[in-house]
Amino acid sequence: MPRRSPLGAVSALASGGLLLSGCAVVDNLERFSDDEQEQQQEEQEQAPEPEFPYVKQGRTFLDTGNDVLREYGIERLESTDEYMVLDAYMTILEPLSGSNTSLSAPPRLVDPESGLVYERIYNEEMERSYGSYFEEDDSKFPIHEGSPRKIRRYFPPVPEDVDTLTFTGKGMGAMSGIPVDHVDEITELPEPNAHEYINSFNWNTDDVPEGADVHYPHDEPPADHGVEPLSLEQFVDSEVASTTRDGNEETIALNADVMFEFDESELTDEAEEVVQQAAESIKANLASDVEEITIVGHTDGKGGDDYNQTLSEERAETVEELLADDLGSEFTLTTEGRGSEEPVAEEGGSDDEEARAQNRRVEFSYEINDSGGESEDAGDVGLDAAQRHVAAPAEFNEDDGEVHESVTKEDVRLDVYPLTRDGAYLIGTVVFRNTTEDPVEPELGGADAKIPGGPDQYSEGTLGGFVLSEPDSDVVRHVAQVKVGEEEYEGFAEEVHELQPGEDYRTIAIFSAPPQDVSEMTLHAGEFGEIEGVPIR
Known part of the structure; x- marks a missing residue:
């Protein structure tokens, strides 16, 4: 089950008052053609080179409802062999007082090509992140209304071949194209002068001179901090098959309704071509040292346990025979049947028929390569749902572009912006606006938001019901998940809380990218309905 994003803390003080592991995966690549690469290189050379700081503004959800507009500026991103350092500033642009805790997503740095997610290194003893602090045992800060508060944060190091990362969180949406400076030593900070x-008794900031730089004390994580980047799990679905990527493991699930007649284990006429496509996907994506592949049959919950177990075993064995012919003798194939023990969609609801169809499947899991391959055609082979399309990382964009379409449901307006192609992913940006004079808690992620038969894991959370589909394809792309524990996931999308009257709240969702020639997508925006023709920039 996905869990709620951990709450970032940021404290505020008005005058006189107290105050808030994964493995790199670049598999089955669809690369740019030579002409596309040359064109992109020319465009990048002609474009002015952005310089630090990289700045964006966004509204932050606070637990008190005193949501404020903030400016976030990234001043430096340096990585050594031990850790990566993010130096940034935060400026509160509106009046704020009292003790406030941020409900916005924590800062994350994402490698858009590998899908690795870098989170802050946490100081368990002090119960806060390593880096800048005001009081050692407190994650909260005084506020400097109208002037920047500078903060340093530590993350796991990135490989030396990673040149740019995408920053997400803090209510800023996505800030792509942030350059990484690989250094031997991290830049030293000025001596702290905050106190x-x-x-320290009342956190009063009246004595801070106008325009003064306030520098906070900070601590460094130990060299053996042991924190590894997390991985993005992707779920891509189609009529014949679905693919789940979790770190360096890939699972292809073939739709049993396409493969077999009802209650039968003999293959249909269409099944042979599907298995051949599956074999091509396996050969393109498989890690070089994998020699054994296990094929597992699954049924829905109808019928007795013994009957389902037998049927699942027989179907796995039938697929194994055909797959063995296509893969050749270099692999050892084994089969299992698990009956109805491992459903991926909940049966018995209003979408019972679709859920049962999702559970009737034959799947195989294997470790995937991390070399990426060099073939320009690598993204064009095998099952559509198993292809991975990787472009260059996106450049930094100061804004989200022009609104593509606005949809209003009851008291909430949804503004949909163009999608941004960023490496192997698409960044979807939407803005929620409360159109009333009272606070509103939007109804998101309800029964109407769920894609019928969709896996439960990808249908929960604020934007869990949001999916993308290609105009001329049956492939559906769900919001990517961050694997935060052994069986713990959270959707890579900003949480939406109570909306204050007349205010705009930016949120993003991350999806796997479609082929390079796809220039627009259809957004299934949960209870807000379907928005067609969303352009990709």
Whole structure:
């Protein structure tokens, strides 16, 4: 089950008052053609080179409802062999007082090509992230309304061949194209002076001179911090098969209704071509040292346990015979049947028929390569749902572009912006606006938001019901998940909380990217309905 994003903390003080592991995966690549690469290189050379700081503004959800507009500026991103450092500033642009805790997503740095997600290194003893602090045992900070508060945060190191990362969180949406400077030593910070200006007893900031830079003390994580990047899990579905990628493991599930007649284990006429496509996907994606592949049959919950077990075993064995012919003798294939023990969609609801169809499947899991391959055609072979399309990382964009379409449901308006192609992913940006004069808690992720028969894991959370589909394809792309524990996931989308009257709240969702020649997508926006022709930039 996905879990709620951990709450970032940021404290505020008005004058006189107290105050808030994964493995790199670049498999089955669809690369740019030579002409496309040359064109992109020319465009990048002609475009002005952005310079630090990289700046964006966004509204932050606070637990008090005093949601404020903030400016976030990234001033430096350096990586050594031990860790990566993000130096940034935060400026509160509106009046704020009292003690406030941020409900916005925590800062994350994402490698858009490998899908690795870098989160802050946490100081368990102090119960806060390593880096800047005001008081050692407190994650909260005084507020400097109208002037920047500078903060340093530590993350796991990135490989030396990673040149740019995408920043997400803090209510800023996505800030792509942030350059990484690989260094031997991290830039030293100025001596801390925060306690010269700010009273530790009441956190009063009246004594901070206008325009003064306030520098906080900070601590470094130990060299053996042991924190590894997380991986993005992707789920791509189609009529004949679905593919799940979790770190360096890939699972292809063939739709049993396409493969077999009802209650039968003999293959249909269409099944042979599907298995051949599956074999091509396996050969393109499989890690070089994998020699054994297990084929597992699954049924829905109808029928007795013994009957389902037997049927699942027989179907796995039938697929194994055909797959063995296509893969050749270099692999050892084994089969299992698990009956109805491992459903991926909940049966018995209003979408019972679709859920049962999703559970009737034959699947095989294997470790995938991390070399990426060099073939330009690598993305064109095998099952559509198993192809991975990787472009260049996106450049930094100061804004989200022009609104493509606005949809209003009851008291909430949804503004849909163009999608951004960023490496192997698409960044979907939407803005929620409360059109009333009272606070509104939007109804998101309900029964109407779920794609019929969709896996439960990808249908929960704020934007869990949001999916993308290609105009001329049956392939459906669900919001990517961050694997935060052994069986714990959270959707890579900003949480949406109570909306204050007349305010805009930006949120993003991350999806796997379609082929390079796809220039627009259809967004299934849960209870807001279907928005067609969303352009990709």
